[in-house]
Amino acid sequence: MKEFLQIKESCLYIRDLEKAKSFYHDKLGLEIIMYEEGKHIFFRAGTSVLLCFNPKDSKFKKSPPPHYAEGNQHFAFEVDTQDYENVKRQIANLGIEITDMMVWKSGQESFYFNDPENNVLEVVPVGVWD
The missing domain is CATH 3.10.180.10 (2,3-Dihydroxybiphenyl 1,2-Dioxygenase, domain 1)
Structure with missing residues (x-):
């Protein structure tokens, strides 16, 4: 809709x-x-x-x-383009391992990390899907 x-x-x-x-x-x-x-x-x-x-x-x-799921789930946080590199540094400085990075068709990069239950989290800059 x-x-x-x-x-x-x-x-x-x-x-x-x-x-x-x-x-x-x-x-x-x-x-x-x-x-x-x-x-x-x-x-x-x-x-x-x-x-x-x-x-x-x-x-x-x-x-x-009732609802539930098992296994590694995924979602992405969106950040302003100018904040992307700073957020990546902050995540690394927290001792959180960045597990992967992708360059998308738009030319923009995103990065991945895990939460304590091994869910796959991602940070994407504004406009990655525009």
Whole structure:
């Protein structure tokens, strides 16, 4: 539908929510907007929300409908083009290993790293898909 403006929420399934809190809030600086121990933690990233659900809980929910996933999941953070290299340095300075880099058809580069549960995270500059 052309009325869709954006993907507002992205979801990861994370068993250790305390490690998620330490990584996404303490290291990456995302604001916590909701936390229910053992169930879920939600973070704000710009105008988007990153939902982290414990799959042992969310798999059996009645409402919202049950949902879960296994394996390495993926999403990308978008940064202003002029901030890209600085963000890459900051990630490396936090002791987080950059696992891969890609140069896209647009000529822009993105880089990848993992969270504590081995989900594949990416940083892309604005315009990479334009």
